Amino acid sequence: MGFFTDTSICIGCKACEVACKEWNAVPEDGISLSGMSYDNTVGLGASTWRHVAFIEQSDDAAHGLRWLMSSDVCKHCTESACLDVCPTGALFRTEFGTVVVQDDVCNGCGYCVPACPFGVIARREEDGQAHKCTLCYDRLGSGLEPACAKACPTQSIQFGPLDELRERARLRVEDLHAAGQDQARLYLDDPADGIGGGGAFFLLLDEPEVYGLPPDPVVTTRDLPGMWKHVAIAAAGLASAAVALSLGRRP
Amino acid sequence: MVPDAEFTSYYGRPVIKEPVWQAPDVAGYLFFGGLAGASSVLAASAHLSGHRDLARVARLSALGAISLSAAALVHDLGRPARFTNMLRVFKPSSPMSVGSWLLAGYGPVAGAAAVSEVTGILPAAGTAATLGAGLLGPAIATYTAALICDTAVPAWHAGYREMPYVFAGSAASAAGGLGLLATAPGAAEPARQLAVLGAGVELVAKRRLIKRLATPGPAPLSEAYETGRTGVMLRVAEGLTAGGLAGALLGRRSRALSALSGASLLAASALTRFGIFEAGMTSARDPKYTIVPQRQRQDGRL
Numbered sequence: 194m195g196f197f198t199d200t201s202i203c204i205g206c207k208a209c210e211v212a213c214k215e216w217n218a219v220p221e222d223g224i225s226l227s228g229m230s231y232d233n234t235v236g237l238g239a240s241t242w243r244h245v246a247f248i249e250q251s252d253d254a255a256h257g258l259r260w261l262m263s264s265d266v267c268k269h270c271t272e273s274a275c276l277d278v279c280p281t282g283a284l285f286r287t288e289f290g291t292v293v294v295q296d297d298v299c300n301g302c303g304y305c306v307p308a309c310p311f312g313v314i315a316r317r318e319e320d321g322q323a324h325k326c327t328l329c330y331d332r333l334g335s336g337l338e339p340a341c342a343k344a345c346p347t348q349s350i351q352f353g354p355l356d357e358l359r360e361r362a363r364l365r366v367e368d369l370h371a372a373g374q375d376q377a378r379l380y381l382d383d384p385a386d387g388i389g390g391g392g393a394f395f396l397l398l399d400e401p402e403v404y405g406l407p408p409d410p411v412v413t414t415r416d417l418p419g420m421w422k423h424v425a426i427a428a429a430g431l432a433s434a435a436v437a438l439s440l441g442r443r444p
Numbered sequence: 445m446v447p448d449a450e451f452t453s454y455y456g457r458p459v460i461k462e463p464v465w466q467a468p469d470v471a472g473y474l475f476f477g478g479l480a481g482a483s484s485v486l487a488a489s490a491h492l493s494g495h496r497d498l499a500r501v502a503r504l505s506a507l508g509a510i511s512l513s514a515a516a517l518v519h520d521l522g523r524p525a526r527f528t529n530m531l532r533v534f535k536p537s538s539p540m541s542v543g544s545w546l547l548a549g550y551g552p553v554a555g556a557a558a559v560s561e562v563t564g565i566l567p568a569a570g571t572a573a574t575l576g577a578g579l580l581g582p583a584i585a586t587y588t589a590a591l592i593c594d595t596a597v598p599a600w601h602a603g604y605r606e607m608p609y610v611f612a613g614s615a616a617s618a619a620g621g622l623g624l625l626a627t628a629p630g631a632a633e634p635a636r637q638l639a640v641l642g643a644g645v646e647l648v649a650k651r652r653l654i655k656r657l658a659t660p661g662p663a664p665l666s667e668a669y670e671t672g673r674t675g676v677m678l679r680v681a682e683g684l685t686a687g688g689l690a691g692a693l694l695g696r697r698s699r700a701l702s703a704l705s706g707a708s709l710l711a712a713s714a715l716t717r718f719g720i721f722e723a724g725m726t727s728a729r730d731p732k733y734t735i736v737p738q739r740q741r742q743d744g745r746l
Contacts, residue, residue, distance in 0.1 A: 229455045236457060246454060278594060280541035281526075282533040300529045301522015303464040304540050307595040307728060312460040321522025402735045405454030409738035413594050413601060414537055420590040420604045421536075427589070427608035428582035431616060434641055435485045435578060438634040439492035 194289040194333065195392035196342065196350060197358035198264055199365060200404075201377060203349040205231055205262035209243040212344035216329065217242065220319060230260075236405070237265055239317035242326040243341050246404050263404050264341070264350060267292070267313045267326035268381055269392025272412040275305035275314050275325075283323070290355070291328040291392055299323050310388070310410035328392070355392065362396055374398065380406065387411030451662065451739060453731040460596045462728035469520035471721035473513050474588050475714045478615030479622065480509035481584030482642070484554055486619045488578025489634050491571065498635055499574070500561055501626045502619065506577060507558035510551055510584075517547075539591035546587060550580040585615035592724065598734055599657070599668040599727035600720075606653035610720070613649055614713045616642025621688060621709030624702045629695065632702065636692050639709055643689035646716065647682065663736035668727040669719070677719035684712035 213219065222240035224233045230247035237244045248261040269291045276284040276292050283299035286292060294314075301321040305314045314325040329339035337343070342352040351358060359382050369377035376398050381391030387410050401408050453459070463470075487502035518527045530544035554577040560570025589611040593604035600607070616638050623635025657665035669678055691705025727733040 248454070274596065277535075277537040278540065280533075280535065280538045280544055281529040282535070283529075298526075298529055298532065299523070300526035302530075302540060303520075303522065304538070304591075304595075306461050307463040307597050307724075310460060310596040312458060315461055316464045316522050323522075400452065400739075402452050402459075402731075402739065403454065405457055405459060405731075407459050407734055407738055409742040410596075413596055416601070416604055417537065417539075417590070417594055420539075420593050420608075423605055423608045424583075424586045424590045427612040428586045430609075430645075431482065431485055431582040431585060431612050432579075434616070434638065435489045435582075438486075438489035438637055441489075441493050441634060441637070443494040444631050444633065 194291065194353065195269060195328070195355045195358065195394070196266060196339070196352055197362050197394060197396070198266065199349050199351065199362070199396045200261065200263035201365075201369060201374070201396055201398055202347045203245070203262040203264055204347055205245055205247060206346060207233075207245050208344040208346060209264050209341035209350055210234060210241070210245060212340040213243045213326070216332070216340035217327070219324075220317070237267070237311075237313045237315075237325075239315040239324040242266065248399075248403055250399075259398070261398055261403070263395065263397070264345075265404070265406075266341070266393050267328075268311055268388065268394075269326075269328055270412060271384065271389030271392065272414065273388070274308040274310060274412045274414055277412070277414040277417075278304045278308045280304060287330055289328065289330070289333050291330065291333075293327045293330050294323055294325060296322060296324075308413055310407055310412065355390075359394070362394070365396060387415070451732055451736050453735060457731060458729050459731045459734040460728055462725050463595070463597065464522075465520055467718060467721055469516040471718045473516045473520075474592075474611070474717040474721065475618070476509040476513040476516070477588055478585045478611055478713070478717070479618045480506045480513060480554065481550070481581040481586075482615035482619035482638070483509060483622065484550075484557070484574075484577035484581035484584070485616075486623055486635060486638055487557065488575050488581075489638075490623075491574050493634060495631055495634055497631045498623050498627045501623055502635075503554075503558045503561045503574060505619070505622050505626075506554045506581075510547070510554050514547065514551060539587055539594050543587045543591060546580060546583050550577060550584050553577045553580065582612070586612050592720075596734070597724045597728045598737065599665045600724045602657055602665050602737075603653045606649050606656065609645055609649035610653060610716070613642045613644070613646030614716050617646055617685065617688065617709045618642070618713035620692070621706040621713070623706070624692060624695075625706030625710070629697060629699055629702045636696070636702070639692045639706070640689055643685050643692070643709060646713075647685055647689075650678075650682070650716070659737070661736055661740060663732040665727060665733060665737070668723040668733065672726070674719050674722040674726060677715050677722065681712045681715035681719055684708045684715065688712060
């Protein structure tokens with residue numbers, strides 16, 4: 194199960210931000226005039242699990258004035274770096290394929306924070322623990338859809354089985370291309386990508402970095418075998434040096 | 445083919461989140477943890493080759509350093525009271541989990557070695573503990589390289605092939621340096637040799653790491669290591685390492701020169717860890733270091 198966020202029909206109403214905070218009792222973490230168009234939340238964080246981004250583009254000859262809007266969220270990666278590095282097992286994979294933090298286990302080590310290639314998960318100052326979107330784990334268990342998907346008035350945020358969503362998204366991109374929206378593309382829909390495909394994937398109308406998303410994210414764990422290999426060689430080198438030293442001349 | 449010099453970001457905002465780790469706690473742990481692990485290695489070698497004074501110094505250094513390390517790590521947690529949750533699971537996919545288990549084993553063993561040394565109680569057990577700590581020491585001194593590299597932090601992740609050697613060398617030179625500082629020259633030969641070897645490895649590995657990161661384009665990751673305050677820290681560290689190495693080689697008969705070079709190597713090792721820590725933070729804060737390499741990789745594929 195997951196999200197397909199079709200940003201081509203987002204109207205920037207932020208009902209998703211409000212519904213998420215209401216349902217999950219997420220603390221208030223500042224709401225200000227950022228000067229970044231209509232963006233008040235600025236980015237995802239421990240107390241912001243849906244963030245609506247706004248980009249005003251006015252100098253593109255082919256497209257004239259464009260106002261891009263996108264509701265960003267945790268990607269619930271198939272290959273999830275935050276889950277891989279969590280040392281306490283607080284982060285786990287649910288029966289729905291989503292990634293959730295157990296609040297009673299997390300000890301706030303903060304390792305998940307720099308591991309995420311999208312800068313999603315963060316540590317909340319008030320309680321010292323890591324928090325992020327749960328994909329409304331408590332609602333899914335009762336057969337309900339997540340709060341943001343329920344609240345979205347345009348169905349920009351769609352919830353359902355991933356294979357269905359991917360098929361729907363593919364058809365939507367084809368429609369957009371046929372209508373002349375040649376910059377429309379899917380992001381994180383491909384199971385062969387750097388995170389094994391996202392549990393939340395997007396239809397974007399420009400490059401990912403325009404929205405603050407990494408162009409080619411790869412889960413850090415992919416390189417971990419190589420890291421352990423070099424650690425082992427370096428450790429063996431130090432150990433060999435020790436053996437050589439212990440065979441040296443006595444004082 | 446000259447890469448595109450332009451890149452876009454979302455209002456210049458960072459893409460990834462920088463670590464929440466505080467430098468004194470975590471960069472401090474990188475230094476003290478490395479010092480502890482390598483000191484245990486030195487203690488074992490010194491013990492086996494009959495260097496009694498050096499073995500004593502190294503055992504005590506290891507315990508002191510690992511105690512400071514543990515305090516720093518627990519202090520850095522968002523919920524310090526839950527530090528025991530680190531041992532809820534064993535996850536090889538998490539260097540922090542592997543490290544927690546290593547520390548849980550190494551700490552008591554290093555402690556036993558030092559206590560036996562100081563009190564004279566159970567010398568056979570003390571010897572076993574010394575050798576046990578010596579066996580775990582190399583892992584303690586190097587796993588932290590995997591820990592910081594196994595993140596999305598560009599300047600750390602890209603350097604994962606060289607980082608373990610930088611850390612091993614830095615730890616060895618620090619441990620050898622402390623041995624030189626605290627032991628008479630005639631009795632410190634293994635410390636001298638370890639210091640020279642470690643310093644050499646550290647110098648070479650660091651250079652290679654930065655060279656690998658000097659990719660063409662508008663956002664080479666080597667910038668994070670070479671510019672600003674970090675650049676100053678790492679250049680000073682390099683100078684102190686080189687000076688300490690020379691002093692260690694030349695100071696065989698001089699207590700003063702040996703001690704000076706030992707202190708120099710210790711300072712260098714600490715500066716290196718703090719510098720690497722800062723370089724990572726710099727690379728996490730500026731979106732170009734995340735976006736440009738990925739865009740180059742993406743475009744190269746098409």
